[in-house]
Amino acid sequence: MSESNSVLEGKKLAFVGSGVMAESMISGVLEKKLILPQHIFASHPRTKRAEELQAQLGVCASTSNREAAQAADIVVICVKPQRLRAVFHELAGVVTSSQLVISIVAGANSSSIAQQLRHAAVVRVMPNTPAQIGHGISVWTCTPEVNEEQRVQVRAILSALGKELFFEEEKFVDMATAISGSGxxxxxxxxxxxxxAAVHLGFSRQDARELVTETLLGSVLFAQESHRHPAELRNMVTSPAGTSAEALYQLEKGGLRTILSKAVHAAYQKTATLSDIINKG
Ligand SMILES: NC(=O)C1=CN([C@@H]2O[C@H](COP(=O)(O)OP(=O)(O)OC[C@H]3O[C@@H](n4cnc5c(N)ncnc54)[C@H](O)[C@@H]3O)[C@@H](O)[C@H]2O)C=CC1
Ligand SMILES: O=C(O)[C@@H]1CCC=N1
Incomplete structure (x- = not known):
């Protein structure tokens, strides 16, 4: 494996809290050959999980957050919000000014991360699970102390997971949590x-799954490739006095748009609650 031409050449990456998202990110970075497995450090409280990661991905895994963080140039915090204060407590003063901290923790704003870790260069990212297959989208922001070289490195890491979108204003990361993160x-x-519903009509589970999956996939690709407004695409399906119109009537009557908007808003508001847990304990 070669790291040549990589903006991450020779760089070491640590993941603190190696669950679903950390594993997705590690897989993406390895798949794109951005960083050698021996340059990736991962920590997990359970020895068995650490051993599993080491065996599966070839990374250096241990049960020590401090050991992992100290070994790397870039430290990615991937624990649940409820665990974050304990992790900050462990890592404050351990992470040095030459290192970069990336947090993917929902609700954790960069100023409180910087304050609690006593570390200025902080990147905040909201990725999503399709990152596991390289089709994620990550929304990110960073503190002014993150330099241009580090920003390029962050872009390279996130591009290994799919698309990335940078915002100067941090509120967009919270908003994205409710759209692409939870989406x-x-x-x-x-x-x-x-x-x-298809099984209810009489299809086998296997056929139902295939019909639904292909319909969703085909519709998304069609929308993406045609560049047409969703309403126009919907009208193409909806014949006068036809079946689609009948179904759409029921969906609108059931408040589909309103319920989706309420759900997204509730998720957005929850980021503030998570932020309180992180800040106040
Ligand atoms: N799952 C998702 O779709 C997304 C999650 N996120 C954020 O990513 C973070 C991680 O989420 P997941 O990977 O889904 O959770 P997860 O539960 O799969 O991973 C977290 C891991 O941290 C470990 N852990 C617990 N306490 C620890 C400690 N003190 N030190 C080190 N590790 C510890 C847990 O055992 C677990 O394996 C969360 O903060 C979440 O808000 C962000 C975007 C999407
Ligand atoms: O449900 C959560 O809190 C996390 C953040 C975005 C997706 N999953």
Whole structure:
């Protein structure tokens, strides 16, 4: 494996809290050959999980957050919000000024991360689970202390997971948490409900799954490639006095748009609650 031409050449990356998202990010970075596995450090409280990561991905895994963080140029914090204060407590004073800290923790704003870690250069990212297959989208921001070289490195890491979008204003990361961060959960719920509806009509589970998955995938690709407004695409399906119009009537009557908007707003408001947990304990 070669790291040549990589903006991350020779750089070492640590993941503190190696669950679902950390594993997705590690896989993406390895897949794109951005960093050698021996230059990736991961920590997890359970020895068995650390051993599993080491065996599966070839990274250096241990149960010590401090050891992992000290070994790297870039430290990615991937614990749940409720664990963050304990991790800050462990890492404050350990992370040095030459290092870069990236947090993917929902609700954790960069000023409180900088303050609690006593570290100025902080990047805040909201990725999503399709990152596991390189089709994620990550929304990010950073403190002014993050230099241009580090910004390029962050872009390279996030591009290994799919698309990335930078915003100067941090509020967009919280807003994105409710759209792209939690979004896959909404889509999977719709997918599950449609599969169940198809089974209700009489399709086998296997056929129902294929019909629904291909319909969702085809519709998304069609919208992306045609560049047409969703309403125009919907009208193409909806014949006068036809089946789609009948179904759409029921969806609108059930308040689909309102319920989606309420759900997104609730997720957005929850980021503030998570922020309180992180700041006040
Ligand atoms: N799952 C998702 O779709 C997304 C999650 N996020 C954020 O990513 C973060 C991680 O989420 P997931 O990977 O889904 O959670 P996860 O639960 O899969 O991973 C967190 C890992 O941290 C470990 N852990 C617990 N206490 C620890 C400690 N003191 N030190 C080190 N590790 C510790 C846990 O055992 C677990 O394996 C969360 O803050 C979440 O807000 C962000 C975007 C999307
Ligand atoms: O549900 C959560 O809190 C995390 C953040 C975005 C997606 N999952």
């Amino acid at each position: 896959p959960a909404y889509v999977f719920l719709v997918m599950e409900a449609l599969i169940d």
